[in-house]
Each structure stands twice: as C-alpha cells, then as structure tokens.
Amino acid sequence: MFKKILIANRGEIAVRVIRACKELRIASVAVYSDVDRASLHVRKADEAYSIGAAAATESYLNIPKILDVAKRSGAEAIHPGYGFLSENAAFAQACVDAGLKFIGPTAASMEMMGSKTRARQNMQKAGVPFVPGTSSGLESFEKAAEAAARIGYPVMLKAAAGGGGKGMRMVGNPGELKSAWEAARSEALRAFGNDEVYLERVLINPRHIEMQLLADEHGNVVYLGERECSIQRRHQKVMEESPSPIVDADMRRRMGEVAVRVAKASDYTNAGTVEFLVDSDRNFYFLEMNTRLQVEHPVTELVTGLDLVHLQIRIAAGEKLPFQQEDVQIRGHAIECRVYAEDPDNNFFPSPGKITLLLRASGPGIRLDTGVYEGWNVPLDYDPLLAKLSGFGSDRQQAIARLVRALSEYFVGGIKTNVPLFRRILKDPEFVAGNIDTGYLDRLLESRFAEPNRDNADVAAIAAGVFAVLDGQTGSASNGRPSGNEAASSAWKRAARAAVLRGD
C-alpha cells in the first residue's frame, strides 16, 4: 500500500479523498492556488504546497508544478479527483514517466474513450448498443429515405466529418427529408469539405442513466448499479439517485453487462462510469464513458455499502477486487443534491462571497460531503459546488422525506445557493412519482412556483426586535433592507446636504 498520496484537486472532492487517505493510514498531500490557502482541503491534509495563481491553468492544471510537488513531498501516487486533470491522458502518462502511480485508468484507455469515433468503433465490435442509425455515410437521397423509414421519425441528419452542430438537421416527417438532406449536405461540404451525412434516431427528452464500474489490474470488472442523472440544467447534473426509479433487476443486469463489455474492450482499470441514454420504452444506448470518479459517487456508496475511493486506492496499489459481481447488493435508496453557490431567483447566476453562517444537517440517513466552512470566502475562480447533501432511506419515499427534513436543518448564509430549488423538486408530484427525464428541470422552471408562505412575518418582526435588544443597539446591525442598494449613510448628512442646496 502507498505511504503518501498527492491530491491534485480542491474543494469537496479533495476533502473526500483526504478523508479516505486518513482512514487507510496514508499521508495526504494537498496542493493549493493563491486563493485557496484557507480552503478546507488545505486544513485537512497532512501536507500542503502552493502551486501558483488562482487561474486553473497556473495551478490545478499545471502538470509540471504538480509533479514537482509530488517529487518534493515524496508522494508515491496521485489522485486526480474529478474535473481539472482527471481525464487528461497526457497527465496520466506524465505521472507514469515520473515514476508515480496515477489513481485511475491508463493513458491508453483514456485516449481511446476520449475519441468519440474510435470509442464507437471499438464499442460496436464489443456489441454495445448505440442510438439506432446508419453507421456510415448515405450514398443517395433514396437510401436516406429508406433508412429514415426503417429507423423511424423523427431522425437527425449529421455530418460524418462533423461536430459542433454544423451539418445537423432534425427531420420530423418524410415530407421534410428532401430539403433537410440538401441543406445538411451543402452545410457539411462548406464546413468540413466533405458532404457525407448519416442518420440517427432522435431521442426526445431521454433519461440519462449511468452505470458505475470498478476494474482491477488483474482483469476483474464489476458493476455497482446505476445512477439516475436525468435532473439537469444546461447539461449540468443537479440531482442524482440510485437506484433509478425505472431500472429493475433485469435491466440493471443487462446495462451492467454492457458496461463491463465496454470496460473490457478498452482494457479499463480503476473506477469508471458508462453513461447511457434511455428512451421511453426503456431501451438504453451507449453515450460515453467517464474515465474518473464521478461527483455523484456517494449515492452508489450509500446503496452498495462500498467505499469507492478506498477501492480506487487499493486497485491502484495492485490489489485484487475483494469481492465478485454476485457479492454486490443494492440496498435502499439514495438521492444527492448538489448545493451550488448560485442564485435560483436570478437565472442561477453564480454567487461567490463570504459564508457568514453555516448550519449543518445530520441525523439518520444523511451524508454531507462539503468543501466549505463558516467564514470561508467562496472564490469566483472555480466551479461553484459547495457541498453534496445526500439522503439515504430504506426506499425512495423515505430518502425523499429525509432530504426534505435535512434541508430544513441545513443553512448557508451570506451567499445565495440553489437550496430552494431542491425543496421545490422534492415536493413536485412528477419527481415524487419518478417521472423525470433530461427535459424535466426546464419544464419545472418554466412552471409557476408557489413562493414559501410568508405567514410568519410577525415572528420575523419579534425576532428582529429580540436580535436588536441582544445586540444592545438599534443602529446598522439591525437595519436590514430588502434591496442591495442602501440609502446613503446618515440622516444628518442628508439634512446638511439639503441645507446647502437651500443655500442657508
């Protein structure tokens, strides 16, 4: 086993990995940028080293500096967390070249999964299902019409050489195909110098469901059940749960087996996640593989009882998986809320700043993974994830009830957070019924929202007075104002100004 591990990350995930190191009696080395000196991960680590300016390119993405700290501190392995360098094959290779163990897959596996076309070819060989379509270019309009009829409308025309939405046309019915075919081809020719186009079925508001994998370096691969990640805003996951409300034991086994095939086809090692799109008939299609630990890994930990970070470290140290597929049992239900520093009343605008009050949630079935503390100034330079609040219960209903209860205990003051959004989702009848897909959150946000009731204004009035009495003053400290723009300071000044203007 390793004696010392460097964590090339910050925030809650760095704290998460440091905690695992402590539990495994491994010394932890933190790195930090100029704005992160007082960050929680620096406080929790055994050693910490500065790696430069706030901009990630100067610090958390700076490979030479991170390798230099690893060398200086005597770390034997590097855990990349998620984001930053976690899916950077060049970094994984640089670690190996520097004699360090990268806690994750090999650079070769990452490269293969990073290239969509290579991944698709390899996965098709392994019999992995893709969204129905023509895998090669279409020779003529007649062939396109035939293929579209076979696949079923609506279909998407896509440029074979393409990307970035160029040469893409959605076709709702056969009557639209001719003009879309010509437009897509000429656009593809102009953009890529190649007018080859192919067809794919359009999935409208599919679910996003992913399968967690663990692979050791001895050829053993297991799946740890799925996570339902359909609640997204602008392709950013907001809430995840395990198991999915629509996945039964048979579907889980089929998805899991496909995911294991994906891993084996790419010689995958360590923790990874295979993402699928699932249509309304519960058909699932390969989307991509994430070659790292996921943000939402706690829900899998809660329902399997396994510690994924412990297992990542043990796999990287060369150990065999300590269990087999049939030993993995899914028990109960877990839901995670990603608490972001953003303002739900103002189009989810980021809200960095000082946390002036922080009350934690605890009690039965509650897990809080956090990277912040009271008094800490949330910097504006990085992802605004503050914490992950997860609820676990013997079933989905109990997990929801526990989260609702925990959200009434949890409080972040001084900055805006998306906590009100979770209250809203958790009591939404569609969510409670499990009727969610990737269009769910946009629909919810468009609908009218009943404000929390304001029947307690009299209680607030009494409280404001009590605070003022306890403060022993009625001045600035008790002078709360609804708008962000305060009246100019003093009535004396105002009176003086008025006097000057009057000329007396």
Place this chain on the structure above:
Amino acid sequence: MVYDVIIDDKSYRLELERTSGKWHCKLDGREVEMDAVLARRDVLSILIEGKAYEIKRERTANDLHYWVGSARYAAELRDPRSLRSRQRAAGDEHGPRKLVAPMAGKVVRVLLQEKSEVEAGQGVLVVEAMKMQNEIKSPKKGMLQKIVAIEGTAVNAGDVLAIVE
C-alpha cells in the same frame, strides 16, 4: 424598548422588555407570551405561545435578513422616539442611493452617462463574474449623480459603483 418593525410593507409596533431573564413582549398592543435564547451567533431559538422557531439572521455585504423556516424576511427597525428614524420614515425615497456591486467581478459596461435621468429598475451598468453578466439596476427614479465604476476594472462585493440622486 419600543420598535416599529417594517416587514413586507407592513409596520408592527413591537414592545420588548427583559427583566431578570424573562421576556415581556407586546405586538401591536397585544401581549404575546414569548421566550428567546441566542443559541449561537445569528441563531435565535424563539418560543411564541408554545410554538418553537429557529430564526437565522443572515448577514451579507449590505443587508440583514431573517429566516423563519424557508421564508426570508427583510426587516427595518425604527425607534419611534428617535428623530433620525422619524426623518427617515418621512423621506426614505428622498436623498441619494448607492448602487453597490452584489459580488466581486469586473465592470464590463457602463450603460448610462453621469447626470442622465434614470428610471427605477433601469440598468445602469453590467458586472461580470464567473463568466456571467449581471445588470445592476437603479433602485429609484432620479438623476445619476456620479458613476464611480470604470469599465474594465475589477470590483469587490459591496463596492459603490454609482450614486442615484
């Protein structure tokens, strides 16, 4: 102590007294059975006629708010006996108001010129933070007396950006 507390445009006359650890509370002339303990800084445990509430007081760069459950209240306290409060009560909409930066960021655009007329709610300048743009609006109708912010410069939360007279 006697306060006029204004919440959601409604005014409450609050009379509070504490003698040997016991609170005496009157709200709009009515006796209210109340006990209060400061559990920690900014967290108050209040019992009102048997009902228990945990009230959080939230401090931000410019404001104070009071949370009862998931509802957030802005409260303005006035001492009805003080001259200053009476004057303010009479003339809150008069006098200059400051536009302050709600968060740290960069001033990307100034939309109006100094000395120009401005409507309540009209955008005055744009501040960018975390790659998002936020329009800072005028809190009142009046004249833009001064623009302190300079396009392209960084600002901190609470910095004065402009003053509307």
